[in-house]
Amino acid sequence: MHLIILKQTAKALVAPGKGILAADESTKTIQKRLEKIGVESTPETNLAYRRMLFTTPGIEQFLSGVILYDETIRQLINGMPVPKYLENRGIIPGIKVDKGADKIAEGLDGLQNRLTEYKNLGAKFAKWRAVIKVGEDAYIEENAEALARYAGLCQEQDIVPIVEPEVLMDGSHDLAKCKEVTSKVLQAVFAKLKEQGVLLEGMILKPNMVISGKESNMKASAQEIAEATIEVFKTMVPVEVPGIVFLSGGQTPDEATENLKAINEIGGPWQLSYSYGRALQEEALKIWSGKDENVAAAQQTFLDRCKKVSATRSVRPG
Numbered sequence: 507m508h509l510i511i512l513k514q515t516a517k518a519l520v521a522p523g524k525g526i527l528a529a530d531e532s533t534k535t536i537q538k539r540l541e542k543i544g545v546e547s548t549p550e551t552n553l554a555y556r557r558m559l560f561t562t563p564g565i566e567q568f569l570s571g572v573i574l575y576d577e578t579i580r581q582l583i584n585g586m587p588v589p590k591y592l593e594n595r596g597i598i599p600g601i602k603v604d605k606g607a608d609k610i611a612e613g614l615d616g617l618q619n620r621l622t623e624y625k626n627l628g629a630k631f632a633k634w635r636a637v638i639k640v641g642e643d644a645y646i647e648e649n650a651e652a653l654a655r656y657a658g659l660c661q662e663q664d665i666v667p668i669v670e671p672e673v674l675m676d677g678s679h680d681l682a683k684c685k686e687v688t689s690k691v692l693q694a695v696f697a698k699l700k701e702q703g704v705l706l707e708g709m710i711l712k713p714n715m716v717i718s719g720k721e722s723n724m725k726a727s728a729q730e731i732a733e734a735t736i737e738v739f740k741t742m743v744p745v746e747v748p749g750i751v752f753l754s755g756g757q758t759p760d761e762a763t764e765n766l767k768a769i770n771e772i773g774g775p776w777q778l779s780y781s782y783g784r785a786l787q788e789e790a791l792k793i794w795s796g797k798d799e800n801v802a803a804a805q806q807t808f809l810d811r812c813k814k815v816s817a818t819r820s821v822r823p824g
């Protein structure tokens with residue numbers, strides 16, 4: 507393990523004005539996304555879609571890294587392995603290594619060898635998403651343990667772990683409930699990370715914002731979300747963690763942009779950035795709709811959204 511490499515990669519991933527594109531939808535999830543625009547998901551159509559995103563001119567100004575899925579990391583763009591293509595553009599390639607929320611043991615099984623393979627394929631960082639549903643506290647410990655074991659294995663191989671404990675927006679809970687559960691989850695995660703000896707300077711945290719549930723009739727404002735989020739993180743996240751990259755989790759692109767802006771206006775001791783999937787892709791996906799003639803318009807929309815989200819990082823704490 508080389509702390510200097512881990513620190514360098516982590517720092518580059520949360521560099522000012524830049525964030526991460528999560529394009530690591532599993533086979534099932536990409537199928538759902540493409541179905542919505544009337545495109546059948548195959549390795550070829552999945553690549554065509556992701557090629558549209560990754561070849562967008564100018565995205566390297568706003569994207570430090572891209573999280574890939576197992577299928578994509580083995581594919582080619584312009585005759586080049588996707589990780590190499592991204593690296594040539596100054597974008598760091600990463601890889602999703604969990605095997606789905608309900609397959610924790612399966613994901614950890616043989617993880618060391620999979621990480622070695624991914625490293626050889628060009629991955630410099632990894633992601634493990636653990637999912638917590640409000641009201642299902644029983645799974646917190648198990649998920650925290652898995653995240654910590656995964657993070658330790660990554661660091662052994664100089665791969666920066668993105669530790670993603672996601673408290674889902676699903677449900678009718680209010681902001682206060684999300685705050686309570688998120689605090690509990692983060693406390694458990696950092697306790698396990700400590701136990702496993704994970705170097706906090708060489709990891710990135712990818713959490714949910716503290717937000718009211720999708721079905722809640724008391725929708726919190728961006729200001730309330732930002733205040734609650736920063737309050738929880740100031741208590742639970744050690745300052746040694748170089749950056750927090752939020753997931754969008756079902757917020758609309760505008761909400762995910764506004765909320766991150768409000769969070770950055772308050773600020774904290776860490777870089778406060780993004781690792782958005784849906785919020786960066788949603789608008790471009792619709793415009794693309796599987797048609798070559800829409801690629802340029804979809805890319806422009808994608809670039810515009812990346813730019814808007816990136817701009818939230820340069821607001822001054824008020």
Ligand code: 13P
Nearest residue numbers: 528753754755782783784
């Ligand atoms: P969303 O931003 O769509 O939540 O995706 C981020 C992610 O990587 C979830 O694991």
